[in-house]
Amino acid sequence: MQEHEVDLWFTKLFNDFLAAPANAVLNAIGKPAADPAHPWPNWFAMEVLVVLIIMLLFGYLKARLSADRPGKLQLTFEAIYQFIAGQAHDAVEHGSKQYVPFFGALFIFILFMNLIGVIPGFESPTMTPAVPCALAVCVFLYYHFMGFRELGPGKYLLHFAGPVWWLAPIMIPIELISHLARPLSLTIRLFANMFAGEKVTLTFLSLTYLLIPAVFMGLHVFVAFLQAFIFMLLAMIYVGGAVAHEH
Amino acid sequence: MTRKMFFLLAAVLLLACPIFAQTTGGGGSASLNLPAAYIAMGLASGLCGLGQGRATASAAEAMARNPGAQAAIRFALILGLVLIESLALYTLVITFVAKQA
Numbered sequence: 001m002q003e004h005e006v007d008l009w010f011t012k013l014f015n016d017f018l019a020a021p022a023n024a025v026l027n028a029i030g031k032p033a034a035d036p037a038h039p040w041p042n043w044f045a046m047e048v049l050v051v052l053i054i055m056l057l058f059g060y061l062k063a064r065l066s067a068d069r070p071g072k073l074q075l076t077f078e079a080i081y082q083f084i085a086g087q088a089h090d091a092v093e094h095g096s097k098q099y100v101p102f103f104g105a106l107f108i109f110i111l112f113m114n115l116i117g118v119i120p121g122f123e124s125p126t127m128t129p130a131v132p133c134a135l136a137v138c139v140f141l142y143y144h145f146m147g148f149r150e151l152g153p154g155k156y157l158l159h160f161a162g163p164v165w166w167l168a169p170i171m172i173p174i175e176l177i178s179h180l181a182r183p184l185s186l187t188i189r190l191f192a193n194m195f196a197g198e199k200v201t202l203t204f205l206s207l208t209y210l211l212i213p214a215v216f217m218g219l220h221v222f223v224a225f226l227q228a229f230i231f232m233l234l235a236m237i238y239v240g241g242a243v244a245h246e247h
Numbered sequence: 248m249t250r251k252m253f254f255l256l257a258a259v260l261l262l263a264c265p266i267f268a269q270t271t272g273g274g275g276s277a278s279l280n281l282p283a284a285y286i287a288m289g290l291a292s293g294l295c296g297l298g299q300g301r302a303t304a305s306a307a308e309a310m311a312r313n314p315g316a317q318a319a320i321r322f323a324l325i326l327g328l329v330l331i332e333s334l335a336l337y338t339l340v341i342t343f344v345a346k347q348a
Binding site: 185188189191192193196226227230233 | 325326329332333336337339340
């Protein structure tokens with residue numbers, strides 16, 4: 001039996017003023033909140049905050065875009081874009097440019113969600129299993145959809161059968177299981193890394209309060225960057241595998 | 248040498264026999280969930296440490312042999328380390344599941 005979780009100050013704003021619409025929506029879809037006074041969970045409010053921050057940041061960036069005299073922010077994001085586009089070109093052979101928006105959005109969103117937990121008073125939405133699971137399901141649906149769109153439904157389903165037709169009875173279950181294992185592993189990897197990072201920092205904070213917890217928090221920041229990059233990279237590899245034309 | 252190690256390992260593991268005498272307390276009444284979770288986590292972390300050590304060692308040697316390919320080798324190293332790390336983390340998640348049940 002779980003007590004209702006302690007609200008962060010930001011979630012409290014949502015729960016104080018917007019509890020009624022949230023309860024209405026939850027009751028309408030048949031999943032009433034466990035505690036009607038606190039329908040907004042922490043992770044949802046944090047996700048909304050991250051989306052607002054990203055929108056503000058990119059809105060400001062767009063207003064300041066200039067071809068002749070690029071500012072520092074524009075140069076930074078151009079470098080990030082080049083990096084992502086380069087990785088996409090390596091992973092997806094042809095036509096990687098049309099997938100770059102999805103990969104870029106994935107990377108920026110996961111990165112900001114991971115990093116917001118470092119600030120005291122905020123919590124990473126990726127620390128709850130729900131958020132990485134949703135992202136992994138999005139990646140799963142995206143790469144299958146792109147495979148269908150690129151190769152056509154018949155050819156795409158046919159490539160699950162493997163290279164030769166008489167291997168199909170053994171290849172199809174193996175491929176099925178491996179494709180189902182992909183969103184599972186994406187979810188657990190992101191969730192466990194963020195959750196473990198927080199727990200390790202808290203554990204060391206309870207042991208000693210000098211330099212050591214800060215070192216582990218630094219490791220957590222490094223892991224946050226790395227896990228966002230790995231999530232994006234694996235999404236690229238899956239899309240690359242789905243749209244690959246047999247030569 | 249390996250024989251000695253084997254008997255040493257057997258002795259250490261058998262030394263834990265008194266655990267069967269405990270009745271209640273811990274993760275569940277007379278269940279071995281929690282000790283099993285501890286052993287599993289230790290085993291997973293140890294083996295992943297070995298794997299990552301091998302990956303890092305061969306990456307360092309490759310970078311020393313071919314300084315021009317440093318960027319590509321570094322990329323392969325980071326990718327390999329993260330994927331091996333995630334195996335230990337799967338075990339951590341199972342530990343939490345075992346603690347609940």
